[in-house]
Amino acid sequence: MATSTPLRPPAQPARTPAWERATATGPRPGPHRRLGLRLGFGLDDRNVLLLYVLTRVGIWTxxxxxxxxFAEDRKARDVEPALSSWDQWDWWHYLHIAQDGYFPGGAGPxxxxxxNREAFFPGFPLVLRAVHVAIPDWTVAGLLISFVSGAVAVLALARTARLHLPTTNGAPGQRTVLFFLLSPCAVFLAAGYTESLFLALALPAWLAARRRNWPLAGILACLATGVRVSxxxxxxxxxxxFIxxxxxxxxxxxxxxxxxxxxxxxxxAWFLHAHTGDWMAWNHAQERxxxxxxxxxxxxxxxTWNAAFAHTHSTGYAIMFQAELVTxxxxxxxxxxxxxxxxxxEAVYVGLSLWALGTSYWYTSIPRATLLWWPMWILLATWSLRRPWVxxxxxxxxxxxxxILTITFLTGRWAG
Known part of the structure; x- marks a missing residue:
C-alpha cells in the first residue's frame, strides 16, 4: 500500500532522516538513481521477481x-479439479461480463x-476476453492476467520504495515487496481478481508522476480507472x-x-445510462x-461492530467483520x-479510499483494499529497516x- 513535496515545504531541520530528504523535490538524481519507469532489469529487480515467483509457488502449493x-465431503476419495479453488465470488461476475456482456438478452436490474454485474468496471473483463482468444480456459486466462500483472506491480512497488530510502542495495524495495506479498489478503493478487491488474497500472502511473511525466501518468491512471473506481x-x-x-x-x-x-x-456512466436510463446505475448496483x-x-x-460481536451472524461472517474493523x-x-x-x-489517496469504504451500511472489502495502499507497505518496510525486530x-x-486466509478463500469460506 513515493511521496512528493509538501504544498508549503517547511524549512528542513538539521537532522532530517534520509528517506525524507529523498522525497523532497530538488535536483533530480543521476542516471544511476532514476528509478522511475526504466525498462532495464538490475540485480534488485531480479531478486524482487524471484521473491514474487517463490511466493506464487507457496500459494499454489x-x-x-x-x-x-478441506474437501466438502470428509469421506471423499477424490478431489475437485485443480482450477476449481480459484472460481470464487467476484470471479464469476468478471467471467459473466467477459462472456456475455453487461445486459445479455435484455436482462438487467x-x-x-x-x-448486479454493472457494479464492476469493465477493464478486467475486457482484458480477460482478449486473453481468452489465446488461452481457451477462462480460469487459466484470469490467473495468467494476475500473474503477469503482479510481476509488473511488485517491480513498480520496489522502485517506488527505493525513492523513499535510496541506498546502495535493494533492501528497501525487497523488504517492501516481502511485506506486501505476505500480507493477509495476498491471495487476491494470485486469483483472477482486479488487484494485480490495477496495481500494474497504478504504481507505474505514480512513478511517472514522480518523474513529472504527466502524459504517461495520465494515460496509466486512466487505464487503472477502467479497472477499478480506485x-x-x-x-x-x-x-x-501536480499542484x-x-x-x-x-x-x-x-x-x-x-x-x-x-x-x-x-x-x-454514459454506457450504463444508455442501457438502464440511470446515470447512477453503478452506484445503485453497489447498493443492491x-x-x-x-x-x-x-x-x-x-x-459493523454489531455484525462482528452481537452474535447476529454465523462465526464465519462475524470474524470477517472483525477483520474489517481492524483494518x-x-x-x-x-x-x-x-x-x-x-x-x-498519498494522504488524499488513502483518505478517499477510507471514505468510500467507511460510509456504507457496514464495512466491506477493507482487508482486500489494504493491498492497494502502497504507502503502508513502504512505511512499514522503512520502519523495519530502522528497527529489525519489526x-x-x-x-x-x-x-x-x-x-489461514488463503485457505479460507480457496475452500469457499471467505464470505462466511
Missing amino acids: TAYCARWL WTDDWD GLFLAAAIAVH ATTDLRKQWRSLPWIALPALPAALY GWYRNFHAPWETWQN MVVGLLLFAVLLRRRRWP KSAYLCVVAPLST
Missing part, C-alpha cells in the same frame, strides 16, 4: 493441499435474480502532486493529462448487492501518519494469518 485436506483516488493524488511540484503557469498544457483518468468513469448505500461513518462503525483502524492510523509527515498526495514480529504474526 497451499491451493493443492487445501483441495485434499429490472429482472429477477439479477447479479483509479479516481489515484488521479486525485496525482493532481495534488505541489509544478508551476501551473508554465505547465498548464499538462492539465488535460491530469484530468484524463476521469474519462473511463464518465464513459462507463453490497449494501453500499451512504451512512454516516459512526453508523457504519456501529453496524479500518489500521487505515485511519496510516492516514494520520501520512498527514503528520505532510505526504499530501520484521520478525511482522513475519511471525502475518505469515500464519496469511496462510
Whole structure:
C-alpha cells in the first residue's frame, strides 16, 4: 500500500532522516538513481521477481493441499479439479461480463435474480476476453492476467520504495515487496481478481508522476480507472502532486493529462445510462448487492461492530467483520501518519479510499483494499529497516494469518 513535496515545504531541520530528504523535490538524481519507469532489469529487480515467483509457488502449493485436506465431503476419495479453488465470488461476475456482456438478452436490474454485474468496471473483463482468444480456459486466462500483472506491480512497488530510502542495495524495495506479498489478503493478487491488474497500472502511473511525466501518468491512471473506481483516488493524488511540484503557469498544457483518468468513469456512466436510463446505475448496483448505500461513518462503525460481536451472524461472517474493523483502524492510523509527515498526495489517496469504504451500511472489502495502499507497505518496510525486530514480529504474526486466509478463500469460506 513515493511521496512528493509538501504544498508549503517547511524549512528542513538539521537532522532530517534520509528517506525524507529523498522525497523532497530538488535536483533530480543521476542516471544511476532514476528509478522511475526504466525498462532495464538490475540485480534488485531480479531478486524482487524471484521473491514474487517463490511466493506464487507457496500459494499454489497451499491451493493443492487445501483441495485434499478441506474437501466438502470428509469421506471423499477424490478431489475437485485443480482450477476449481480459484472460481470464487467476484470471479464469476468478471467471467459473466467477459462472456456475455453487461445486459445479455435484455436482462438487467429490472429482472429477477439479477447479479448486479454493472457494479464492476469493465477493464478486467475486457482484458480477460482478449486473453481468452489465446488461452481457451477462462480460469487459466484470469490467473495468467494476475500473474503477469503482479510481476509488473511488485517491480513498480520496489522502485517506488527505493525513492523513499535510496541506498546502495535493494533492501528497501525487497523488504517492501516481502511485506506486501505476505500480507493477509495476498491471495487476491494470485486469483483472477482486479488487484494485480490495477496495481500494474497504478504504481507505474505514480512513478511517472514522480518523474513529472504527466502524459504517461495520465494515460496509466486512466487505464487503472477502467479497472477499478480506485483509479479516481489515484488521479486525485496525482493532481495534488501536480499542484505541489509544478508551476501551473508554465505547465498548464499538462492539465488535460491530469484530468484524463476521469474519462473511463464518465464513459462507463454514459454506457450504463444508455442501457438502464440511470446515470447512477453503478452506484445503485453497489447498493443492491453490497449494501453500499451512504451512512454516516459512526453508523457504519456501529453496524459493523454489531455484525462482528452481537452474535447476529454465523462465526464465519462475524470474524470477517472483525477483520474489517481492524483494518479500518489500521487505515485511519496510516492516514494520520501520512498527514503528520505532510505526504499530501498519498494522504488524499488513502483518505478517499477510507471514505468510500467507511460510509456504507457496514464495512466491506477493507482487508482486500489494504493491498492497494502502497504507502503502508513502504512505511512499514522503512520502519523495519530502522528497527529489525519489526520484521520478525511482522513475519511471525502475518505469515500464519496469511496462510489461514488463503485457505479460507480457496475452500469457499471467505464470505462466511
